[in-house]
Amino acid sequence: MQELLSYTLDGKSRSKIVTLNSTGLSIAVDWVGRYIYWSEIDDKIPGSTIYRLDLNQAEKGVTYPSKVVRRPKFIHSIDISPFKSTLFWIEMNKSGMGYLMTSRTDGTMIRPFFRSNHRKRRDSLSASECNCPMNPYVGKAMTIDQSDPANIQVLWVDGQENHVYLTEENGCLCTVVVNATTNTEAGLPPTSITTDHRLLYWSNETEGKLYSVTKAKEDSMLASMSRGVMSVNITGVRRITALGPHLQPYPVPKCLAPRQAELVVEKINHTDHSITLQLPNPERYPECENISLASVEYTVYYGQIRENQDADCSMDMNFCIKLTTYDQVLELRNLKPFSTYIFYVALKNYYSGLEGIIPVIGPPTRFQTAAGGKTFLVQ
Secondary structure, three states, X not given: OOEEEEEOOOOOOEEEEEEOOOOEEEEEEEOOOOEEEEEEEOOOXXXXXXXXXXXXXXXXXXXXXXXXXXXXXXXXXXXXXXXXXXXXXXXXXOOOOEEEEEEEOOOOOOEEOOOOOOOEOOOOOOOOXXXXXXXXXXXXXXXXXXXXHXXXXXXXEEOOOOOEEEEEOOOOOEEXXXXXXXXXXXXXXXXXXXXXXXXEEEEEOOOOEEEEEEOOOOOHHHHHHHOOOEEEEOOOOOOOOOXXXXXXXXOOHHHOOOOOOOOOOEEEEEOOOOEEEEOOOOOOOHHHOOOOOOOOEEEEEEEXXXXXXXXXXXXXXXXXXXXXXXXXXXXXXXXXXXXXEEEEEEEEOHHHHHHOOOOOOOOOEEEEOOOOOOOOOOO
């Protein structure tokens, strides 16, 4: 069985994250929300699945991958934009024809990146027409240029002409950045591609070389035909990725953690021995709504309210039972029938802890268990 491993950048230390169910195809990391996404071939039915693992929970021993996207084709070259909470991937059929797809990071709103019914710019202030082809065949290689988080760009390969294209996030305007016609000995089409602020890099796993070219600043089409492509010999390369603080940027601090607010719990069910709670959604600033958020850890304090007692959870939180969870639905069991319980909730995430933010405990909420039924002994 294949395993998902992590290494330190110097390659001296490695650790196992999770065992895969089948053969892995591609991997991507949401460095803001701290999630890993990967695709696997499905053994029992044709196609593949994108899984997600929450590193926030994995660090505490909870390693349960969740299914995000299931497709009838093979999913290659996954990438993610944490600032847009958007997944990108290439899925290929048995004939080797690829399609560039996108969805939300929770697997909703799946659609082709190049929509055939979209020929005008979304920007209503511009009347220029789109020049990207309608739902083109693409190669296996793709990456997202996120050096400017507010204006991400997609680099992809034409599956028929082998040119490398750059397009804006709405799939409207496309520009050739590496022309395969004039660069006939440059490892095109690439099997992997990446970029930084200055250079575009790609590799072809059958050639044992790493190629690079300087990004054009003005006329990209002209530059792609005339500028020189550099190469170095390197064997065994399957995928390349450019790393650096400027290439994997973070949002402003207030967008990394949930807002501290006085939140309350709601009851969604109860029995004579249990109460099921709906924990609140984290609040965020409006400008942060679309940015990936590290998973929220809830702390729930609760206890039975006792009549004629000097102290209980309603008077002193030192008398409360305390538990933590990442789930928004929480069932509390082993409660007493027809009894009133008091509840408080606070929340935080990975970045709250780094910043030393003290979680705000919300106001108390009271719920009652159901009356217990009587038990009769039949002789």
